[in-house]
Amino acid sequence: MPSTSADRWRELRAQLPQGSRLLAVSKGHPASAVREIAALGQRAFGESRLQEAQQKQAELADLPLDWHFIGRLQSNKVRAVVRAFSVIHSLDSWSLAERASRIASEEERSPEVYLQVKLRPDPSKGGWSAADLLEAWPRLAALPGLRIRGLMTMAPQGLNATERLSLFGDCTALADRLALPERSMGMSGDWPEAAASGSTWLRLGSALFGPRPPVKEG
Numbered sequence: 001m002p003s004t005s006a007d008r009w010r011e012l013r014a015q016l017p018q019g020s021r022l023l024a025v026s027k028g029h030p031a032s033a034v035r036e037i038a039a040l041g042q043r044a045f046g047e048s049r050l051q052e053a054q055q056k057q058a059e060l061a062d063l064p065l066d067w068h069f070i071g072r073l074q075s076n077k078v079r080a081v082v083r084a085f086s087v088i089h090s091l092d093s094w095s096l097a098e099r100a101s102r103i104a105s106e107e108e109r110s111p112e113v114y115l116q117v118k119l120r121p122d123p124s125k126g127g128w129s130a131a132d133l134l135e136a137w138p139r140l141a142a143l144p145g146l147r148i149r150g151l152m153t154m155a156p157q158g159l160n161a162t163e164r165l166s167l168f169g170d171c172t173a174l175a176d177r178l179a180l181p182e183r184s185m186g187m188s189g190d191w192p193e194a195a196a197s198g199s200t201w202l203r204l205g206s207a208l209f210g211p212r213p214p215v216k217e218g
């Protein structure tokens with residue numbers, strides 16, 4: 001019998017080490033798929049495209065869900081993201097952090113935010129290097145309106161399991177150095193290494209919901 005998302009949710013939850021939580025990444029999947037997992041007790045859902053997320057949120061307004069923004073954040077979408085999401089995992093530059101701080105204050109919201117770091121070369125992704133983050137940290141920590149809770153990272157394509165363990169371990173060490181309690185690390189293809197290295201949020205899409213249909217922009 002083919003497994004359902006509900007089966008996979010139960011299986012994944014049973015495998016998570018203590019301290020690792022499951023962020024159900026529902027991008028590319030309909031509101032009905034979210035509803036099915038929410039019925040099991042899942043509250044935290046991750047989305048990376050604003051319009052798609054807003055449509056789903058409207059359809060699911062009767063449920064008490066926590067929405068996490070995990071995608072690349074464009075500066076002209078910061079206000080809408082601050083309004084629609086309680087957690088932002090992908091603040092990857094000083095200008096974005098400063099803008100999010102100003103807009104959060106204007107909107108009288110105080111989102112939890114994660115700073116996205118890039119600890120290995122990866123031309124396809126943004127993020128702070130460890131050195132740049134340490135240098136910017138005093139200014140970041142002083143920004144009003146944002147509750148900086150942790151670091152987020154993604155492993156570049158092509159690392160083996162040992163290299164991923166090393167990368168995720170470095171991210172945890174950097175978060176510890178800044179006394180940040182949360183580490184958003186691990187996706188469907190690499191979550192066991194992330195969980196073993198101290199991830200507090202595993203961002204799982206296809207391992208939970210199955211393959212995504214091709215990406216639509218928006």
Ligand SMILES: *Cc1c(COP(=O)(O)O)cnc(C)c1O
Nearest residue numbers: 025048070187188203204205206
């Ligand atoms: C899509 C996405 C995920 C989930 O990816 P899967 O491989 O389907 O688990 C996790 N994190 C980010 C930032 C994403 O964009």
